[in-house]
Amino acid sequence: MRRDSMRETVDQRIYPYEEVERxxxxxxxxxxxxxxxxxxxxxxxxxxxxxxxxxxxxxxxFRNYVIGDLVARSKMMxxxxxxxxxxxxxxxxxxxxAAIERGIHPREWTLGNIExxxxxxxxxxxxxDWEREVITCLPxxxxxxxxxxxxxxxxxxxxxxxxxVNWCPQCQTVLANEQVSEGRxxxxxxxxxxxxxxxxxxxxxxxADRLLExxxxxxxxxxxxxxxQRNWIGRSExxxxxxxxxxxxxxxxxxxxxxxxxxxxxxxxxxxxxxLVKELVRGTEREREVTEYVEKAVAKSEIERASIGAxxxxxxxxxxxxxFSGERLPLWVADYVLATYGTGIVMxxxxxxxxxxxxxxxxxxxxxxxxxxDSRTLRAEEMEEAYVDPGTMRNSDQFNxxxxxxxxxxxxxxAIAKGLGRRRVNYRLRDWLISRxxxxxxxxxxxxxxxxxxxPVPMSELPVELPVENVxxxxxxxxxxxxxxxxxxxxxxxxxxxxxxxADTMDTFVCSSWYYLRYLxxxxxxxxxxxxxxxxxxxxxLYIGGAEHAxxxxxxxxxxxxxxxxAGLVPTDEPTERLYNHGMVLDAEGYxxxxxxxxxxxxxxxxxxxxxxxxxxxxxFAAPPDxxxxxxxxxxxxxxxxxxxxxxxxxxxxxxxxxxDPDSLPERIDPTAxxxxxxxxxxxxxxxxxxxxxxxESLDLNTAIAAMMEFLNSLYxxxxxxxxxxxxxxxxxxxxxxPFAPHIAEELWHRMGNDETVFTSGWISYDEAATEQExxxxxxxxxxxxxxxxxxxxxxxxxxxxxxALADAxxxxxxxxxxxxxxxxxxxxxxxxxTS
RNA sequence: GCGAGAGUGGCGGAAUUGGCAGACGCGCUGGAUUUAGGAUCCAGUCCUACAUAAGGGUGGGGGUUCAAAUCCCCCCUCUCGCACCA
Numbered sequence: 001m002r003r004d005s006m007r008e009t010v011d012q013r014i015y016p017y018e019e020v021e022r023x024x025x026x027x028x029x030x031x032x033x034x035x036x037x038x039x040x041x042x043x044x045x046x047x048x049x050x051x052x053x054x055x056x057x058x059x060x061x062f063r064n065y066v067i068g069d070l071v072a073r074s075k076m077m078x079x080x081x082x083x084x085x086x087x088x089x090x091x092x093x094x095x096x097x098a099a100i101e102r103g104i105h106p107r108e109w110t111l112g113n114i115e116x117x118x119x120x121x122x123x124x125x126x127x128x129d130w131e132r133e134v135i136t137c138l139p140x141x142x143x144x145x146x147x148x149x150x151x152x153x154x155x156x157x158x159x160x161x162x163x164x165v166n167w168c169p170q171c172q173t174v175l176a177n178e179q180v181s182e183g184r185x186x187x188x189x190x191x192x193x194x195x196x197x198x199x200x201x202x203x204x205x206x207x208a209d210r211l212l213e214x215x216x217x218x219x220x221x222x223x224x225x226x227x228x229q230r231n232w233i234g235r236s237e238x239x240x241x242x243x244x245x246x247x248x249x250x251x252x253x254x255x256x257x258x259x260x261x262x263x264x265x266x267x268x269x270x271x272x273x274x275x276l277v278k279e280l281v282r283g284t285e286r287e288r289e290v291t292e293y294v295e296k297a298v299a300k301s302e303i304e305r306a307s308i309g310a311x312x313x314x315x316x317x318x319x320x321x322x323x324f325s326g327e328r329l330p331l332w333v334a335d336y337v338l339a340t341y342g343t344g345i346v347m348x349x350x351x352x353x354x355x356x357x358x359x360x361x362x363x364x365x366x367x368x369x370x371x372x373x374d375s376r377t378l379r380a381e382e383m384e385e386a387y388v389d390p391g392t393m394r395n396s397d398q399f400n401x402x403x404x405x406x407x408x409x410x411x412x413x414x415a416i417a418k419g420l421g422r423r424r425v426n427y428r429l430r431d432w433l434i435s436r437x438x439x440x441x442x443x444x445x446x447x448x449x450x451x452x453x454x455x456p457v458p459m460s461e462l463p464v465e466l467p468v469e470n471v472x473x474x475x476x477x478x479x480x481x482x483x484x485x486x487x488x489x490x491x492x493x494x495x496x497x498x499x500x501x502x503a504d505t506m507d508t509f510v511c512s513s514w515y516y517l518r519y520l521x522x523x524x525x526x527x528x529x530x531x532x533x534x535x536x537x538x539x540x541x542l543y544i545g546g547a548e549h550a551x552x553x554x555x556x557x558x559x560x561x562x563x564x565x566x567a568g569l570v571p572t573d574e575p576t577e578r579l580y581n582h583g584m585v586l587d588a589e590g591y592x593x594x595x596x597x598x599x600x601x602x603x604x605x606x607x608x609x610x611x612x613x614x615x616x617x618x619x620x621f622a623a624p625p626d627x628x629x630x631x632x633x634x635x636x637x638x639x640x641x642x643x644x645x646x647x648x649x650x651x652x653x654x655x656x657x658x659x660x661d662p663d664s665l666p667e668r669i670d671p672t673a674x675x676x677x678x679x680x681x682x683x684x685x686x687x688x689x690x691x692x693x694x695x696x697e698s699l700d701l702n703t704a705i706a707a708m709m710e711f712l713n714s715l716y717x718x719x720x721x722x723x724x725x726x727x728x729x730x731x732x733x734x735x736x737x738x739p740f741a742p743h744i745a746e747e748l749w750h751r752m753g754n755d756e757t758v759f760t761s762g763w764i765s766y767d768e769a770a771t772e773q774e775x776x777x778x779x780x781x782x783x784x785x786x787x788x789x790x791x792x793x794x795x796x797x798x799x800x801x802x803x804x805a806l807a808d809a810x811x812x813x814x815x816x817x818x819x820x821x822x823x824x825x826x827x828x829x830x831x832x833x834x835t836s
Numbered sequence: 837g838c839g840a841g842a843g844u845g846g847c848g849g850a851a852u853u854g855g856c857a858g859a860c861g862c863g864c865u866g867g868a869u870u871u872a873g874g875a876u877c878c879a880g881u882c883c884u885a886c887a888u889a890a891g892g893g894u895g896g897g898g899g900u901u902c903a904a905a906u907c908c909c910c911c912c913u914c915u916c917g918c919a920c921c922a
Binding site: 181183231234236254255256257269311340353354356428551622627628629639641644645648703706780821826833 | 837849856903918921922
């Protein structure tokens, strides 16, 4: 039996949430409460991460959007004009997969899901300005995603290149580095393979330094995200050193952060993918063996290659010369060397690098100790692992005796002076691979002309529309668009000759990298957004979303914003002032809710069961917003009881509340003019209002709700219910509750005789001075243990407190026969009496 | 392995410029009211206890301090991120 119908038969004073919620939901939409205003008030851009429309919204969305709504509503009440938009990240693979499984077009599937989800969000009464909704898969949006691509192209930040890329055999498409996690496709968890392919990239590495340095200024971001981004960019300062080949006029360049170990080099290793490998062994007796090894290594998945103990390789038969000593160094190929980091060649220093050590031991290569700790002598043949810590340089010619820390600098300077090396900075960050061999994405607006080469589609001809009819989007490892002649065959914009469109579509992270700008001018047909509105609204004041986007979306988002800043289109070099990560919503057993696990709770059913306000309040109360939450279904029962209690108390005094005029009270109430009980209640009221105000600002929403609950408990205990302070208190409590539980608050607000909506009636204010008690209780400790308490005036002096404490009977008992050695008085807090 | 964060009642969690540990809520116990209770109201609820005494207590061990959940050192556990980055 449903809770509401059961209770209605029992207690007519129960809060009839269905009726009240429907009434106000419709009212707010009718009066356009959520419409973004254009006036002189200060603006506040409240953004939540938009959603991928897969069926209906889930509990994680619900939590995210309720937090955002609370901020939006409270800012609205505080007199800001608020921009609180929403939209849909509507391109992407699941639509295609669903389409393949069910025979629906991805477009229908996507738009249907958007409609379902939108209805749920309306029901929850999230205060979105729906007139600004954006849907990334519609031509009037992706037209500007293509504009963004061309803008990057014009600025030499988009390019096409051949290289080793991540390939997901399940999704049948390439992936950006950010979309590979532990060697697996982030989406389907299939182990990722490497393939040599020509693909489109955005040159995010050109912004690596700025993306890194500016992290220091992101004071409003969580430290964890800042650290993750720093690590992801992975800046590393080192030295590039050249090793001449023995047999050819050619040098091999390596990157090292430990040039102090240069005399410990006993071999060089190339990555299997390094094109030099083929060249070196061509025509030699080892060609066959090396080629076989390379083919095998390249075919392995990332996971296999990274598995410990698999540190194998093959000798090329070639040698390089040590740049300082001239010694012959064998050249090896090994799959522990990454082709995409540094130069793809590593100098092997087995004594001082664990990987090189393992490799050398396996293949019997020489190990030479060149750094020694002060405490002991290292013998190569006895070592069980590499010595990687600092020490003193040995066996290193003129550098002998130099501490390794200084050696790094000295060796580098020497190499530079001799023309053998240079300083180098390397990044872990790679350029962003943005092309995808799939149908449901924004077409890349480029044309391949046999005469003119790669030619951009003129901006004026955008959008390049995605064909909708007669598309076979079953993945075949190349873009489905390649098989649609009417799409592919075009004439070259430059020479007019026959040419072909690029058949790939863009990574959906391109679509989501700039959506916050389209909200500013969602219907503009001439520009993606206007500079005027960007100047007005940016940066975003608060951006709320999940931490899983730390090194993906949130990095792309900063990158694209900086590009547009350089293009003079946005006024700030960072997109958002403050970032907030809400915690995940788990099921009652602590598992992530997912379709495959079958443990998904739908917000719509929770709302039907408990009502919108108690569900919202329950979600916010159950845990701090940034911590994960286990949704037990019972989580909202305390919140529901609180709302019911408020409902009853207010309605029981509604006649008086309606007649009560808060203006009949003086602007500043003098507490000393109140009776004792009233004075206490008045103080508690102000304490509650202060806590709610502060906690809303810092997003400590669980404690804000606790403050309101506590205060309601006080109101229940309060007997003189005709007191104006009591009536004022109830009124203020309803006011403070409004952004948390908007429907019930609005209903009570109106029942109290207000005509205007509570959301345009200002924000709660409080009297700071009235939050203080005139008589306070301070604890008296003897040797750190509380033995008594004192009631003293708030401003009682140290001396006075000391004397009162020492005179206290219980204190005397505990200090009997002891010498008082010290008395620590902390005014307004406690006294600690220290005895021998 | 490296980096970041976290360990507090039966449970979710309060308390952080060091100053009364356990706010608020769930659950539980007892009582009131009720035809009924998964409603409402009242009381209790960290542990030990000789029960208004007195101890102990914030993952474990040590330290600083008049005073530590909070600061420092060592260890354990968990979560997240990265993972052969030279």
